[in-house]
Amino acid sequence: MEQISQFLPFILMFVVLYFFMILPQQKRAKKEKAFESSLKVGDKIITKSGFHGKIAEISETSVVIETMSGKLKIERSAISMEMSAALATKKA
Structure with missing residues (x-):
């Protein structure tokens, strides 16, 4: 004990x-x-580093986003869940 x-x-x-x-x-x-x-093509997202864009292409681990300055290829894990959700609710 x-x-x-x-x-x-x-x-x-x-x-x-x-x-x-x-x-x-x-x-x-x-x-x-x-x-x-x-995530799907056409979703508007914000990355953890602050880039705003729209998903143009999706692969298994990465996405291509369209920004005002061109296209960027980023990892899916670089997309901010909180900021993207706030963007979606603000636009809707």
Whole structure:
């Protein structure tokens, strides 16, 4: 019984860490993966670096976006889920 009470603070610390850090990060990763797979040609997006554009082509891991200065090929993971969603709700 005494051995369990010695490890109880570490166990509680891990449980708190799991519920406040690990679990929300896993949920966010699932949402981002769903967002990346739902992209389609014609969607208006904003990249994490701030480029605004419209999707012209889609491949397995990258997209080609049309911007005012031309076309750019970027990775799907470089598209900001939050800013693109805010852009979509503002335009709709």
